[in-house]
Amino acid sequence: MALLEVERLSVNYGAIAALEGVSLEVEAGELVTLIGANGAGKSTTLRAISRLLRPLRGGLRFGGQNLLGLPPDRVVGLGIAHCPEGRQVLSRMNVEDNLRLGAYLRRDKEVAADLERQYQLFPRLRERRRQLGGTLSGGEQQMLAIARALMSRPKLLLLDEPSLGLAPLIVREIFDILAELHRQGVSILLVEQNAQLAMRRSDRTYVLEAGRILLSGRSSELMGDPRVQQAYLGTGAA
Amino acid sequence: MTAGYLLQQLANGLSNGAVYAIFALGYTLVFSILDILNFTQGAVFAVGAYLTYSLMTGHIGGGQLHLHLGLRLPLWLAFTAGALISGLLGVAIEFLVFRPLRRRRADPLLALVASIGLATLLVNALQLIYGAQNHNFPFHALGSLPPVVYLGPVIVRSIQLIILGVTLLALAALWLFSRSRYGKALFAVAENPAVASLLGISVSRYIVWTFFLSGLLGGIAGTLVGLSYSISPYFGQNYGLIGLAVIVLGGLGDIPGAVVGGLVMGVIEALTVGVLDFYISGVGSGYQDAISFGILLLVLLFRPQGLLGRKLVQRV
Amino acid sequence: MKLERIALLTALLALPAALAQTVSSPIPIGAALAETSNVALLGQEEVVGVKLAQSYVNSHGGVDGTPIKVILEDTGGNVTGAINAFQLLMNKDHVVGIVGPTLSQQAFGADPIAVQAKVPVIGPSDTANGIPEIGPYVSRVSAPVSAYAPDALKAVLSFHKGITRVAQFYAENDAFSKSEAGTFRQAFKKVGLNLVDVEKTKTGQSNFTSQITTALAKHPQLIEISTLAADGANLVKQLRQFGYTGQIIGGNGLNTPAIFPVCQKYCGGIYIAEAYSPSLKNAVNSWLGQHYRAQYHAAVPQLTAQAFTGVLVFANALSRVAASAHQKIVGMNLAALRVKLNQAVQTTTNFVTPLGAISIYKVPNGGGELNQKDFYVAQIHMNSSGKSGSFVYVK
Numbered sequence: 001m002a003l004l005e006v007e008r009l010s011v012n013y014g015a016i017a018a019l020e021g022v023s024l025e026v027e028a029g030e031l032v033t034l035i036g037a038n039g040a041g042k043s044t045t046l047r048a049i050s051r052l053l054r055p056l057r058g059g060l061r062f063g064g065q066n067l068l069g070l071p072p073d074r075v076v077g078l079g080i081a082h083c084p085e086g087r088q089v090l091s092r093m094n095v096e097d098n099l100r101l102g103a104y105l106r107r108d109k110e111v112a113a114d115l116e117r118q119y120q121l122f123p124r125l126r127e128r129r130r131q132l133g134g135t136l137s138g139g140e141q142q143m144l145a146i147a148r149a150l151m152s153r154p155k156l157l158l159l160d161e162p163s164l165g166l167a168p169l170i171v172r173e174i175f176d177i178l179a180e181l182h183r184q185g186v187s188i189l190l191v192e193q194n195a196q197l198a199m200r201r202s203d204r205t206y207v208l209e210a211g212r213i214l215l216s217g218r219s220s221e222l223m224g225d226p227r228v229q230q231a232y233l234g235t236g237a238a
Numbered sequence: 239m240t241a242g243y244l245l246q247q248l249a250n251g252l253s254n255g256a257v258y259a260i261f262a263l264g265y266t267l268v269f270s271i272l273d274i275l276n277f278t279q280g281a282v283f284a285v286g287a288y289l290t291y292s293l294m295t296g297h298i299g300g301g302q303l304h305l306h307l308g309l310r311l312p313l314w315l316a317f318t319a320g321a322l323i324s325g326l327l328g329v330a331i332e333f334l335v336f337r338p339l340r341r342r343r344a345d346p347l348l349a350l351v352a353s354i355g356l357a358t359l360l361v362n363a364l365q366l367i368y369g370a371q372n373h374n375f376p377f378h379a380l381g382s383l384p385p386v387v388y389l390g391p392v393i394v395r396s397i398q399l400i401i402l403g404v405t406l407l408a409l410a411a412l413w414l415f416s417r418s419r420y421g422k423a424l425f426a427v428a429e430n431p432a433v434a435s436l437l438g439i440s441v442s443r444y445i446v447w448t449f450f451l452s453g454l455l456g457g458i459a460g461t462l463v464g465l466s467y468s469i470s471p472y473f474g475q476n477y478g479l480i481g482l483a484v485i486v487l488g489g490l491g492d493i494p495g496a497v498v499g500g501l502v503m504g505v506i507e508a509l510t511v512g513v514l515d516f517y518i519s520g521v522g523s524g525y526q527d528a529i530s531f532g533i534l535l536l537v538l539l540f541r542p543q544g545l546l547g548r549k550l551v552q553r554v
Numbered sequence: 555m556k557l558e559r560i561a562l563l564t565a566l567l568a569l570p571a572a573l574a575q576t577v578s579s580p581i582p583i584g585a586a587l588a589e590t591s592n593v594a595l596l597g598q599e600e601v602v603g604v605k606l607a608q609s610y611v612n613s614h615g616g617v618d619g620t621p622i623k624v625i626l627e628d629t630g631g632n633v634t635g636a637i638n639a640f641q642l643l644m645n646k647d648h649v650v651g652i653v654g655p656t657l658s659q660q661a662f663g664a665d666p667i668a669v670q671a672k673v674p675v676i677g678p679s680d681t682a683n684g685i686p687e688i689g690p691y692v693s694r695v696s697a698p699v700s701a702y703a704p705d706a707l708k709a710v711l712s713f714h715k716g717i718t719r720v721a722q723f724y725a726e727n728d729a730f731s732k733s734e735a736g737t738f739r740q741a742f743k744k745v746g747l748n749l750v751d752v753e754k755t756k757t758g759q760s761n762f763t764s765q766i767t768t769a770l771a772k773h774p775q776l777i778e779i780s781t782l783a784a785d786g787a788n789l790v791k792q793l794r795q796f797g798y799t800g801q802i803i804g805g806n807g808l809n810t811p812a813i814f815p816v817c818q819k820y821c822g823g824i825y826i827a828e829a830y831s832p833s834l835k836n837a838v839n840s841w842l843g844q845h846y847r848a849q850y851h852a853a854v855p856q857l858t859a860q861a862f863t864g865v866l867v868f869a870n871a872l873s874r875v876a877a878s879a880h881q882k883i884v885g886m887n888l889a890a891l892r893v894k895l896n897q898a899v900q901t902t903t904n905f906v907t908p909l910g911a912i913s914i915y916k917v918p919n920g921g922g923e924l925n926q927k928d929f930y931v932a933q934i935h936m937n938s939s940g941k942s943g944s945f946v947y948v949k
Contacts, residue, residue: 050436052432052435052436071435071440071442072432072435072436073435073437073438073439073440073441076435076436076437076438077438081436082436084432084433084436088430088432088433088436090425090426090429090430090433091429092425092429093422093425093426093429097422100419100422101422101423101426101437101439102437104419104423104437104438104439105438148437152437152438
């Protein structure tokens with residue numbers, strides 16, 4: 001049984017279908033990438049998993065438990081951390097308060113230790129710990145959003161476009177960190193525009209097109225698929 | 239015009255401003271979280287006062303109803319119970335009005351109008367039960383406390399000092415709360431409910447607590463103001479408009495700003511009367527509202543973020 | 555628009571009915587008073603008055619031997635209610651005249667309908683300016699403030715020699731308070747007082763501390779208050795708490811025991827100008843005092859006496875109509891009688907009532923205005939607990 005099971009999920013925005021029968025799985029410890037064009041339904045998939053959206057129909061299970069019917073805050077309690085698109089840090093709160101809120105549901109004594117771990121992972125955040133979230137640069141906000149998601153000690157991390165609008169150097173830094181998390185055994189479902197980068201680092205890939213899964217398989221194999229190369233990697237024969 | 243006279247007017251302004259401040263606190267609390275103006279606050283204020291009155295005197299009615307409760311509570315107990323029930327009334331209002339409207343993603347204007355409607359309903363219910371006449375707390379409700387105290391050359395009504403004290407206490411409690419884990423979670427709900435829920439914060443539970451707190455504050459304020467003057471079904475509505483001005487003055491949703499705004503509003507009113515009427519009879523008291531709201535307009539033009547408002551840095 | 559249409563309809567309905575109608579026995583006199591709503595606070599005192607008046611008239615030979623019957627209709631607290639009550643009394647109960655309504659504001663709405671239908675009306679407690687000017691069929695037995703404010707002021711000054719400085723507080727957004735305050739300012743001038751300060755308040759205002767500080771800085775020896783009851787009572791409380799020891803004279807707003815629970819012990823000493831005194835010595839007032847006390851164990855309130863007087867004036871006028879026509883009232887054509895009755899009401903001269911000897915005279919282009927000789931001043935005395943008190947007549 002996979003850690004996350006999404007089964008024929010359909011989501012509508014009003015009368016418009018955003019997802020139509022999407023099925024995907026994430027095994028424990030896996031790094032899975034979801035790629036696709038703008039508007040293909042990548043963010044919608046993540047938002048449906050974290051229960052920000054109500055699906056029309058379909059199944060949603062995490063660790064064998066049915067997620068349908070749960071409010072988003074309960075999903076967090078089960079071990080899913082969703083790091084949303086657009087680096088949604090709390091702009092009126094400082095870095096450290098943002099991070100502490102990431103551990104809102106935790107009552108254990110290791111929160112301080114985890115805070116220290118995040119600062120080790122993202123030394124830039126330690127320098128800016130008293131600064132308001134809204135005053136950070138784009139890359140720093142992205143780091144803060146990821147670190148905040150990690151503060152809940154998730155079993156599964158949902159990451160939405162971590163590279164969006166960032167300088168290449170920072171993108172590399174962030175992906176290095178993702179690789180490190182992956183090595184530590186955190187399961188990750190990554191939505192990414194930069195398909196090449198994401199596929200190279202991930203175990204498996206799903207290709208989403210117009211609300212449906214078009215292709216799926218091991219990332220290394222899919223990278224050789226001409227359809228993927230042409231549409232998403234920009235390396236296929238023109 | 240002597241210094242003592244001005245000092246007295248300043249004290250008058252601060253003590254009346256304390257009433258505005260405590261009223262505005264409940265108002266701004268809901269606004270800071272939900273960005274809606276909850277016009278039931280004035281009605282909850284009146285209900286709170288009547289609850290304490292009834293629990294203390296054992297008497298319900300005066301209008302279409304005459305009931306005698308089997309019990310009479312001492313002031314502090316009646317006060318506490320009245321405030322708690324007002325808090326629950328706040329929660330009921332959230333469940334009956336605001337939550338269903340939010341579910342339907344109704345326009346905030348609709349929530350405003352709905353709250354005005356419910357406020358009218360509550361006030362009319364009070365009139366039906368208690369009648370339109372004024373009710374008064376027993377004269378010795380405050381025990382052996384003297385009606386006024388002398389602070390140097392200045393006279394202040396004791397109850398007014400108590401109101402100022404309770405306002406500052408409420409502010410301190412809110413400040414302590416804001417430093418806590420729960421307070422920060424509440425701020426997260428206020429800033430971005432979706433993000434807050436992704437952090438595991440139950441948004442709906444925090445909203446319910448916000449309504450409870452705001453109802454509680456409304457009930458406390460109503461009883462205190464009722465103790466200071468007298469109560470009638472409509473006495474909360476007089477504070478509705480001024481409370482709105484106060485929270486705008488303090489910066490919408492700014493909690494310490496509401497207190498500062500209330501005190502400033504009180505002082506402006508007192509000085510308007512105190513200075514203008516001193517020279518020409520009836521001018522200051524006649525144009526009090528025009529002058530206070532004129533100043534409000536100037537504040538809006540030059541400091542739209544309110545008196546205390548810090549400009550938010552928002553990078554996107 | 556709406557009023558006009560109602561008036562027209564009433565006239566159309568009433569006219570043929572009244573033409574055919576004759577006066578029945580006992581002679582029906584209408585009373586349109588506020589028995590419900592918050593105005594009932596005043597209305598209920600008037601209801602007692604008209605009922606007592608009926609038994610007074612009937613126990614003193616009725617109208618030329620025919621008993622009268624007071625028919626009550628509730629006006630509620632608003633204009634619409636008053637209009638409905640008037641229509642019922644005129645068209646269903648076929649009354650000869652109407653005592654009512656309770657408030658001036660209701661009178662401005664409902665009286666024109668009676669004027670249209672040529673039904674005489676006597677206002678028991680409508681003290682605003684311009685009531686008789688509503689039309690030729692409107693009279694009143696309630697004196698306007700301007701009639702008694704100067705007298706009351708003179709009385710207070712005679713009790714407290716040496717008062718020269720007066721300050722005034724009035725509710726600028728209440729029409730009655732504002733006009734009353736204007737009347738008092740004229741009276742200040744007439745008696746030679748120096749008006750040192752005027753403070754405006756609003757209805758529903760409860761905190762007056764800054765106005766009080768300003769007024770007290772001018773060292774008044776007398777303060778006149780024209781506000782609504784609860785506001786004025788809060789004002790008095792705060793005046794006393796802020797150390798004011800001078801005299802206070804209250805307008806009509808403070809003329810009610812409803813202020814006692816608000817200002818409690820601080821109400822003591824307030825002077826109130828009154829149009830009625832229970833201690834006035836004449837036969838009819840003694841009868842009223844005795845019968846009221848037997849039922850309610852208290853002194854007769856002003857509104858009770860005024861409503862009582864309204865019915866009495868009708869009964870007296872009816873007797874004069876009967877005498878001059880050498881004919882019994884019962885059986886007369888109703889419409890014709892109403893016109894004659896109205897003329898008789900407005901020629902009431904030196905008629906002895908609980909309000910003293912009163913006359914009603916016709917104003918140009920209007921109805922009947924009251925000419926009352928005796929006015930009174932009461933002072934509030936609170937008992938030692940500060941919970942209840944009484945109006946004690948000092949003049």
